[in-house]
Amino acid sequence: MGVLKVVVTTGLAFAALTLPSMAQEKAIFDPMDRIHPVWAEHGMVAAQERLAAEIGRDILAKGGNAVDAGVAVAFALAVTLPQAGNIGGGGFMIVHDGPTGKTVAIDYREKAPAGASRDMFLDAQGNADSGKSLYSGAASGVPGTVAGMKAALDAFGSMDWAEVIAPAIRLAEGGIVVTPKLADSLKDARKQLEAFPSSARIFLKEGGADYRPGDRLVQADLAATLKTIAAEGPDGFYKGAVAEKISAAVQAAGGLITPQDMADYTVVMREPVRGGYRGYEIVSMPPPSSGGVHLVQILNALEGYPIGALGQNTGQTLHLMAETMKLAYADRAHYLGDPDFTAVPVAALTSKDYAAAMRETISADFARPSATIGPGDLTPYESDQTTHFSIIDKNGSAVANTYTLNLSYGSGLVAEGTGVLMNNEMDDFSAKPGVPNAFGLVGGDANAVQAGKRPLSSMTPTIVLKDGKVWLVTGSPGGARIITTVLQVIMNMIDHKMNVAEASTAPRAHHQWLPDELRIEEGISLDTIRILQAKGHTIALKPAMGSTQSIMRDGASGAVYGASDPRDPDAATVGY
Template identity: 55%
Template sequence: MKLLSSIIASSIFVLGTFIYSVEAKEGPAIIDYESIHHPVVAKHGMVASQQHIASDVGVNILKRGGNAVDAAVATGLALAVVLPRAGNLGGGGFMLVHLKEQGKTIAIDYREVAPIAAHRNLFLDSDGNVDKQKARFSRLSAGVPGTVAGLYLAQQQYGTMDWAEVIQPAIQLAEEGFVVNWDLANQLERRSSYMKKIPATAKVFFKEGGDPYETGDLLKQKDLATTLKLLQKEGAKAFYQGKIAKLIVADMKKNGGIITTEDLANYKPVIRKPLTGQYRDHTVVTMPPASSGGVHLIQMLNVLEHFPVADLGVNTADSINVMSEAMKYAYADRSKHLGDTNFYDVPLDWLMSKKYAETIAKKVTIGEITPSTEINAGTAPKYESPDTTHFSVVDQWGNAVSNTYTLNFSYGSGIVAEGTGILLNNEMDDFSAKPGTPNAYGLIGGEANAIEAGKRPLSSMTPAMVFKDGQLKLVTGSPGGSRIITTVLQMVVNFVDHGMNVAEATHTPRFHHQWLPDRVFVEPAINKDTRELLKQRGYELYDSRTMGSTQSIQIEDYIYGSSDPRRPNAKAAGY
């Protein structure tokens, strides 16, 4: 009861701050006031996702006896229908699966891969400059999708229900429709000038005549329903070798894309060993490359171990100072050392070592800053959209899933493959189209992340789990492009160092530094006095819209869920 009282009190305290923050930057948020004042507490199972309909789908699967993986896959498939800006069948992502009875956690990498015809100069014009239109808003920008293969693999190997049963809720949502909320209507209106130009996209997301859907309208997606029914009947084979594959390839051939029948047939998700780090008295388990997030989450935590973070306080000038400096060094290393380990020898052990963290910590002094121009990637010893989405699941047996997946931008490239209802990703922009040139998120990349056929582009997605004494305590993750890594970092620090419960950790204001540009991005709720102190120390501050949308679950005597109010319609649901 003490924990529950603390959650309620903390939620009431921060509520006004974040309502202002979301409304000021993104319009009137649809916030679940009930869940903020009275966070969801469950005994048997919990699903936290960015869309309340999808969360309810997942919980219903748990109630029917499905495990965390069944519920996660059902949630992911439902999000492909009800959260089209980020939920997807045409993208890719990362999943952590904790299997309580077996005492192990596995990582499923279903990131997109570059098509066979891709090459390092794919997006360069005749002058050698990056053609942003090609890299972000054309069929060339699509990597071979991995979501269907990843979700199918997870459910078949680690789920307990029939695949047909798990996919059925998504089919019903696509076929029978769901009520358009303010957020979806607003997002489509904002992108209408571009998306309406693409006939297959306009057919799905706009009414006949091109009128936008309004709040309260019913959105049915017939082509997507047909696609889902094919998947229900034939499994992932329908997407990679069957009718869906033929439709995607036909769309590519017709419109200058390069994904082929061979590309789709060859796609395979990969089961990997997750990365593990020790932070104070907790163990952090997270995603290996092609995620850069996991490596640098552990790297930054290793650096912070050298500082009395708890004593520095929450979002004080000193704590932001120390954490921002740690962030700079991590993102500098990201620019040089991170890429697909099948193509580049990423020095993982060194980057995550306590010894390397100690050398960085010695360069950080509380009250002082090092300009980013004076920070370079370390020398190893020889030998992402803001509209990604995350969901977390815990079941009654203690199994858990932390899943982050994406199309890259909101609605990916904005292009629907004709006849499928599937939005195509634009993940090829996550490669370094030209080493040293920033991508859409301002991230610098080098040779390690250059475009190459069959290669997975580097991603900031950072699904994570935190354990103590061998017991799972926190499941978390977030969307947010380049800010995903620092958002997850702050969740872990809030939880471990500051002793916050899941609601407090979720609602606390956030900040971000990514080395270049040399500025601290701060949410509106970072207080004025702290801002002034940071400026006096030499930081350039940049007022940012809200960062991330964490979907987190804490496991104690009961299961406690918190969905981030920074984006509307999220919900933690349990039973």
């Protein structure tokens, strides 16, 4: 049988690669063995929890658009996925309006209270105090989810505000059946939740017992809060009794949020980060998310290599990915922050010329130690516990939404009488430049704590366009690993020609510069690991990364194909 010899000369010295012929490929890979995605004719929702996904699907089926469904899913997840779904947190939404072709980034990230200060998370010795930035009232920023959902619905929705919140109210009032995953999650968070009596009363059974699979979890206070929001709009959350209760609870736990902070919260409509990769347009979230910038930056650098020919999860492909990831995360630590407070060099970081300069520093044979890597010189180029859902409607409109409380169940604090779990997003600031946060990410002055500022995030809600039409909607939870998780779904589909289910299932790898280790999931072959080790990589086999929720739209037929990450047993993709 014939073979194809590929010799790559892109500034690096690769050995000749011998690849199977097409006939050999067909003999090795039986198409009937492929993992198949969910198919639907009109519209689809992929979310990390089935009840919420079905609520979104029902909204689409009754004539609602992608944003109508997205707002309904977001409020439903606040009930069904309390460890991440929320109204006490914040996040980012990318909306593509099919009829007009307009794409907008909606920033509803939490904000630091007016009383926040640069050194608020340092102890008497000047060291970062992670207990204060994670598990006290001071850990909470002003929530943005309610305002963000209203801004999205006002700008792009077609249904009434109260109508899209109604399903969440029914779930909170009537209760949800506890799944095995939710039971395990609540048990794991027990210490965190029982630290606050207001939280323990909801998330532990009477007498202090753990919820078990099959039990019914009722959230009556949350239902009452949702009813107030449905009747009064965001003012029912940011002003009046609910805002006062949230402020009082946060301050009693040592935090800073005041009723005025709540009333002053604003959403920002931003221009998305855009890039091109092998004929596809990448549209993702701009700062204060680092996700879109570094997704485009890494893809720009990898576009200079024949990734498809090198093969999926081969030693050479993973090596090039890791070396590129290191450079991007070093830049993240230095340059990224809230663009309303610091100048973020987005154009420079996403420049194709800068990507070419990055490739010049990468060796095909050796892993560069992270200690020798710093932020790039941009002068020539300047001119896990989050949740994601993806939605496509029959008109080709799409929503990619990632929102979070930061760690699972946030700070663990439920504001008494509201049912609202509060975020611990203040830990996403750099408490002290150079000191890692809960996800091991190092930050600098650009992400220092400051009143009214939004903390840097890795959330990467992304829409990929082909010929101006939605081709893929994707995103994931996972903290620092979100960017690289989304990256690999896109590469798997574009470079390795996988369908959306295969792309979601394939083993993943991650490098974030510091610590200097290449994290991998089970499924990477031992031979590949040995190749990487021979190049100088320190390999760390760790638990599964991400929970991608992805939908692909076929441009010719208009049919949609989706997949929820099999790493999450409660996730679901549903269509109609």
